[in-house]
Amino acid sequence: MPDKTPKAVDLAVIGSGPGGYRAAVLGALRGLSVVIIEKAEWGGCCLNRGCVPKKAWYHTARLVASQSRFADRGLEGRLSARMDQAWIHQRSVVERIRNSYQDYLHHLKVATLTGHARFQDSHTLVVATQDDEHTVAARHIIIATGAHSHVPAPFKAVPGRVLTSDMLFDAPPPPGDRVAMIGSGVVATEFAFIFSQMGKEVTWLARSAMLRRLNFSRPALSALRDALSARGVTLQSGVTFDSVEVHDDGVTLGLAGDKTVTVDWVCLGTGRIPHTEGLALEAAGVETDEAGFVRRDGHLRTTADTVYAIGDVASHWMTANHALSDATVAIQNILTGNTRQQDAGQVPVVVYSALELARLGLDEDTAEDAGHEPAVGFAAFETSPCALGQDDTAGFVRLIADMDTAALLGGEITGAQAGELIHLLSLAPDRETALAWIARGRFNHPARAEEVLNAVETLAGKWGLRESIFGTGICTRG
Ligand SMILES: Cc1cc2nc3c(=O)[nH]c(=O)nc-3n(C[C@H](O)[C@H](O)[C@H](O)COP(=O)(O)OP(=O)(O)OC[C@H]3O[C@@H](n4cnc5c(N)ncnc54)[C@H](O)[C@@H]3O)c2cc1C
Numbered sequence: 001m002p003d004k005t006p007k008a009v010d011l012a013v014i015g016s017g018p019g020g021y022r023a024a025v026l027g028a029l030r031g032l033s034v035v036i037i038e039k040a041e042w043g044g045c046c047l048n049r050g051c052v053p054k055k056a057w058y059h060t061a062r063l064v065a066s067q068s069r070f071a072d073r074g075l076e077g078r079l080s081a082r083m084d085q086a087w088i089h090q091r092s093v094v095e096r097i098r099n100s101y102q103d104y105l106h107h108l109k110v111a112t113l114t115g116h117a118r119f120q121d122s123h124t125l126v127v128a129t130q131d132d133e134h135t136v137a138a139r140h141i142i143i144a145t146g147a148h149s150h151v152p153a154p155f156k157a158v159p160g161r162v163l164t165s166d167m168l169f170d171a172p173p174p175p176g177d178r179v180a181m182i183g184s185g186v187v188a189t190e191f192a193f194i195f196s197q198m199g200k201e202v203t204w205l206a207r208s209a210m211l212r213r214l215n216f217s218r219p220a221l222s223a224l225r226d227a228l229s230a231r232g233v234t235l236q237s238g239v240t241f242d243s244v245e246v247h248d249d250g251v252t253l254g255l256a257g258d259k260t261v262t263v264d265w266v267c268l269g270t271g272r273i274p275h276t277e278g279l280a281l282e283a284a285g286v287e288t289d290e291a292g293f294v295r296r297d298g299h300l301r302t303t304a305d306t307v308y309a310i311g312d313v314a315s316h317w318m319t320a321n322h323a324l325s326d327a328t329v330a331i332q333n334i335l336t337g338n339t340r341q342q343d344a345g346q347v348p349v350v351v352y353s354a355l356e357l358a359r360l361g362l363d364e365d366t367a368e369d370a371g372h373e374p375a376v377g378f379a380a381f382e383t384s385p386c387a388l389g390q391d392d393t394a395g396f397v398r399l400i401a402d403m404d405t406a407a408l409l410g411g412e413i414t415g416a417q418a419g420e421l422i423h424l425l426s427l428a429p430d431r432e433t434a435l436a437w438i439a440r441g442r443f444n445h446p447a448r449a450e451e452v453l454n455a456v457e458t459l460a461g462k463w464g465l466r467e468s469i470f471g472t473g474i475c476t477r478g
Pocket residue numbers: 014015016017018019020021037038039040041042043044045046047049050051052054055115116117118144145146147165166187275277278279310311312313318319320321322323
């Protein structure tokens with residue numbers, strides 16, 4: 001064991017993705033002695049093969065896409081992106097962030113150990129490093145081991161030809177512009193757009209409809225479909241894959257009905273599987289469910305009292321946002337004896353594609369199912385002074401409130417910067433007072449965020465929620 005690694009700690013964290021990293025940082029900031037163990041690249045999926053490099057590419061894709069509005073503004077010239085250079089660029093971004101993460105852990109005196117962790121019992125981990133095996137005892141252990149790509153038959157991962165999203169970032173992109181994007185979840189919806197703006201000819205094929213799992217409203221999905229098709233990107237859903245033949249010139253996909261599609265390479269966005277291999281969970285009494293996720297209660301505690309599970313390994317949401325929020329909840333519960341329940345539905349979900357879609361909480365249907373009478377507040381960016389000045393007026397804000405209590409039940413924001421604007425909803429002090437909190441807020445003008453305020457005001461005006469939102473001081477004319 002490296003000299004600085006203690007043999008006994010308050011908290012041991014397995015995995016250094018957003019969940020594990022955040023748990024280690026928060027634990028240390030709040031006075032716990034912490035060790036964090038990572039078997040591969042520090043930073044996990046999110047930093048090395050997920051959110052961070054994807055967001056760098058997404059920005060490039062947005063820049064390229066924005067040129068459709070150049071002429072009206074008197075801008076001249078043509079932008080095109082080179083994917084090989086974009087790959088080098090994301091690498092440098094990732095490396096910079098990885099270094100800063102590691103520096104911060106050292107600054108906080110978090111012990112770091114590179115190796116594969118497994119349970120000996122519910123208080124003890126055995127860590128196999130490159131040269132040795134070490135035992136670490138901990139009062140509490142957090143499992144944050146993430147997930148890995150799912151490759152369904154008849155696909156097989158083949159470097160340079162049939163790539164999972166992990167492989168996309170592990171080696172420079174393969175040559176060839178004809179790309180088949182497989183799947184209709186978040187990965188496929190984001191990369192179909194990104195590839196299209198990087199000069200690829202994208203054939204997008206999937207079994208099911210776009211983003212079926214994520215409860216976005218019909219208007220949001222329809223706005224995204226319109227934005228994608230304006231870029232020439234269309235999903236062919238209802239596709240069954242019979243065969244995949246890799247040959248010298250590319251890949252031929254055999255589809256049901258004797259159809260074939262030949263491309264230079266294929267990218268799979270076909271889901272992720274929780275990563276528990278080699279952890280020896282049974283030695284600690286930690287159970288998994290039928291889908292392989294670690295079982296946990298509302299406090300994020302596993303079936304072993306001293307062990308918590310956070311992020312992709314335990315949550316079907318599988319977003320960094322959920323992993324980060326889980327870390328906050330787990331650390332709070334470790335320090336206070338399980339006082340905080342996780343409410344995963346209130347964590348924002350964001351899709352970065354031809355349009356950004358962001359949402360949290362309940363939609364109208366789930367609100368009704370939960371016994372609420374939902375009221376909808378709406379504002380569109382088409383009249384936003386900021387959006388008009390940016391020539392980027394697609395999208396809207398939709399807020400779902402409870403007619404009786406004016407509590408904010410959920411919200412959806414579609415359009416440029418939706419992933420930033422959703423913070424106005426997720427940061428509100430509580431659901432009950434969120435609308436009044438926004439109505440009292442101080443806004444910059446002109447800004448896209450003003451449309452959130454406008455949506456709150458439509459709830460006040462149209463649905464008779466004036467008093468709950470504005471408080472006293474309402475003038476009632478007879
Ligand atoms: C292409 C792509 C784009 C994405 N974009 C976004 C986005 O924009 N926004 C968003 O919110 N989410 C995004 N996600 C999802 C996000 O990356 C994950 O939800 C997030 O990384 C999960 O974090 P985690 O901490 O649970 O696990 P991970 O980030 O997967 O980290 C787990 C770590 O544990 C380590 N580990 C596993 N087993 C052991 C062991 N036995 N011993 C030691 N270490 C171990 C692994 O090596 C890994 O480093 C994206 C995912 C993909 C694939």
